[in-house]
Amino acid sequence: MTGIKLFDGMYDGLEQVLDLRSRQHALTAANLSNADTPDYRAREIDFDHLLREVMERSMDGHENPVSEAEIEVEIRELVPWSRDGNSVDAERESAKLASNTLVYNALVTGIDRRLAMLRFAASDGKI
Amino acid sequence: MADLLDTFNIAASGLTAERVRLQTIASNMANARATRMPDGSGPYRRQVPVFEARSVDPFGTELEQAIARVEVQGIKESAEPPIQVYDPSHPDADAQGYVSYPSVNILQEMVDMMSANRTYEANASVVDSTRTMALRALEIGK
Numbered sequence: 710m711t712g713i714k715l716f717d718g719m720y721d722g723l724e725q726v727l728d729l730r731s732r733q734h735a736l737t738a739a740n741l742s743n744a745d746t747p748d749y750r751a752r753e754i755d756f757d758h759l760l761r762e763v764m765e766r767s768m769d770g771h772e773n774p775v776s777e778a779e780i781e782v783e784i785r786e787l788v789p790w791s792r793d794g795n796s797v798d799a800e801r802e803s804a805k806l807a808s809n810t811l812v813y814n815a816l817v818t819g820i821d822r823r824l825a826m827l828r829f830a831a832s833d834g835k836i
Numbered sequence: 837m838a839d840l841l842d843t844f845n846i847a848a849s850g851l852t853a854e855r856v857r858l859q860t861i862a863s864n865m866a867n868a869r870a871t872r873m874p875d876g877s878g879p880y881r882r883q884v885p886v887f888e889a890r891s892v893d894p895f896g897t898e899l900e901q902a903i904a905r906v907e908v909q910g911i912k913e914s915a916e917p918p919i920q921v922y923d924p925s926h927p928d929a930d931a932q933g934y935v936s937y938p939s940v941n942i943l944q945e946m947v948d949m950m951s952a953n954r955t956y957e958a959n960a961s962v963v964d965s966t967r968t969m970a971l972r973a974l975e976i977g978k
């Protein structure tokens with residue numbers, strides 16, 4: 710008899726994405742805090758690629774969620790144009806920060822909704 | 837969550853660095869015409885903070901290593917020579933009548949101050965948005 714999967718792979722996927730989003734957040738914060746460090750190169754990860762890998766693997770029905778250590782992360786360093794060798798673009802980083810926060814909050818709302826559905830079902834349809 | 841807490845620390849390091857920078861700018865502007873140091877060794881020297889990017893987790897994955905906070909390595913004296921101004925009436929004038937003034941350029945300090953201000957604001961907004969994210973995550977399932 711196959712058990713009913715209450716917490717399906719969707720949660721693992723969402724959890725992974727939340728984790729990646731908070732990493733992206735830390736990287737953006739690191740770039741902004743080093744905005745005045747000479748010779749510091751702004752660092753970026755190919756977030757869409759990472760996300761696709763994570764989603765594909767969690768959709769494949771892997772039992773264990775993939776950790777990001779298994780996925781090769783390509784870290785790009787931006788080329789500086791200023792004289793002090795620093796390549797942090799404050800506007801670009803601020804925009805990334807804002808959009809990342811937005812998507813993070815949207816994801817949390819998504820998880821919330823799924824949990825609310827479960828709660829609804831578990832309470833015989835009474836809220 | 838640990839990542840979000842790390843982010844707080846990174847943003848805080850940026851705030852500290854910019855505050856130190858602002859302090860050196862204030863010191864430079866206040867002493868722009870100071871011809872004597874307390875030990876009698878000539879004019880005030882322009883102070884420059886030295887920043888260094890330091891990895892938050894040097895033993896982590898490649899991505900974790902790439903995440904760096906900023907650290908104030910120290911405040912160094914600028915190597916620029918003092919500005920010589922001919923003013924024989926000044927008590928600190930040398931035998932030829934020249935007075936050594938600090939190599940402080942008020943305009944440059946003003947521009948530096950504005951830049952420090954902007955970076956400080958950017959780091960403060962990182963703290964703000966991280967807080968929003970952490971609080972939102974705590975509400976999961978509520």
